[in-house]
Amino acid sequence: MNGVLLAILFLFLPASSVADDLFDIKPVADGVYAAIAKPTYKVNCNAAIIFLDDVVLVVDTHSKPSAARALIEQIKKLTPKPVKFVVNTHFHWDHYQGNEAYPSSWPAGVEIISSEATRTSIEQRGIPRVKHEILTMPAEIEQLRADLHKASTPEQRASIQKDISEAEGYLAELKSMQITLPTMTFDHSLILHRKSRTVEILWLGRAHTDGDVFVFLPKEKVLVTGDALHGWTPYMGDSYPYDWIKTLDVAEKLDFDYVIAGHGDVMRDKQKFELWKQYFGDLLEQTAAAYADGATLDQAKKRVSDYLISKYADRFDPNFPKSVGSNVVKAYQVTAFAP
Numbered sequence: 001m002n003g004v005l006l007a008i009l010f011l012f013l014p015a016s017s018v019a020d021d022l023f024d025i026k027p028v029a030d031g032v033y034a035a036i037a038k039p040t041y042k043v044n045c046n047a048a049i050i051f052l053d054d055v056v057l058v059v060d061t062h063s064k065p066s067a068a069r070a071l072i073e074q075i076k077k078l079t080p081k082p083v084k085f086v087v088n089t090h091f092h093w094d095h096y097q098g099n100e101a102y103p104s105s106w107p108a109g110v111e112i113i114s115s116e117a118t119r120t121s122i123e124q125r126g127i128p129r130v131k132h133e134i135l136t137m138p139a140e141i142e143q144l145r146a147d148l149h150k151a152s153t154p155e156q157r158a159s160i161q162k163d164i165s166e167a168e169g170y171l172a173e174l175k176s177m178q179i180t181l182p183t184m185t186f187d188h189s190l191i192l193h194r195k196s197r198t199v200e201i202l203w204l205g206r207a208h209t210d211g212d213v214f215v216f217l218p219k220e221k222v223l224v225t226g227d228a229l230h231g232w233t234p235y236m237g238d239s240y241p242y243d244w245i246k247t248l249d250v251a252e253k254l255d256f257d258y259v260i261a262g263h264g265d266v267m268r269d270k271q272k273f274e275l276w277k278q279y280f281g282d283l284l285e286q287t288a289a290a291y292a293d294g295a296t297l298d299q300a301k302k303r304v305s306d307y308l309i310s311k312y313a314d315r316f317d318p319n320f321p322k323s324v325g326s327n328v329v330k331a332y333q334v335t336a337f338a339p
């Protein structure tokens with residue numbers, strides 16, 4: 001095919017197949033971008049991209065080095081400046097497993113910043129999790145293959161086939177992953193004072209994990225929240241629910257107009273802060289009441305889930321009814337096992 005024909009074809013291809021970018025880049029302020037992750041089989045978190053005079057700071061690195069490398073290619077289209085700082089908002093796999101891509105792309109020096117608690121958790125829990133997943137992924141892939149046999153429509157087949165190839169790619173990456181720990185840690189705050197802007201990296205209390213940090217741009221009024229607040233249903237497995245409400249209270253008092261969250265779209269108001277605080281409050285109160293009434297874990301799960309679904313399902317994402325049960329389990333454990 002000659003070049004002209006190729007160029008014409010390229011013009012008429014739908015945008016999604018022209019580029020296999022993994023992120024939608026959205027400008028939020030001058031030199032500040034949200035990289036909103038597109039859906040993949042192994043979820044990628046969003047990133048924030050912040051220009052700092054002659055260098056770039058990126059918040060979070062997704063679930064695998066190839067995703068971080070894909071974002072690096074997109075960053076290179078925005079600016080020739082090197083990435084000098086990477087922030088891990090917390091220790092969850094889908095926020096740090098791509099770390100190695102940054103020092104390998106800019107060997108001259110990248111600082112990976114996190115709270116002290118997050119670095120410890122990556123070391124103590126992140127590394128065993130990668131090893132565990134290397135052992136469990138083959139069974140997950142076998143299950144997908146079994147699902148493929150049962151698929152009844154071409155669309156289902158295509159979607160499962162895509163999942164299988166992504167799962168296989170992910171497993172291959174896990175096997176060669178060089179777990180890259182943060183190189184710079186702090187306990188409460190780390191502030192970068194640059195000519196063009198100030199970046200405050202803040203630990204405001206325990207929340208989604210014990211080490212969550214927020215990245216705050218006071219001049220641009222932008223707050224990056226990781227998973228302490230986002231557009232999906234909160235995952236509470238490693239959380240401190242009572243502290244989480246207090247931490248959101250503190251974060252909400254910062255002066256910001258835009259939120260770049262760990263998942264979901266950019267937010268332009270503080271509505272979600274109110275929603276999450278109210279949801280956690282109800283979850284804890286209803287679960288404690290069920291426990292006080294003598295409910296077993298299963299009984300509490302049913303009773304409180306029903307209550308929360310009727311009150312909140314239309315205010316969270318469509319997965320809420322599926323996810324709420326595990327939140328009740330967490331609340332029950334917190335209630336029953338509180339010291």
Ligand SMILES: [Zn+2]
Binds near residue numbers: 092208
């Ligand atoms: Zn998380």
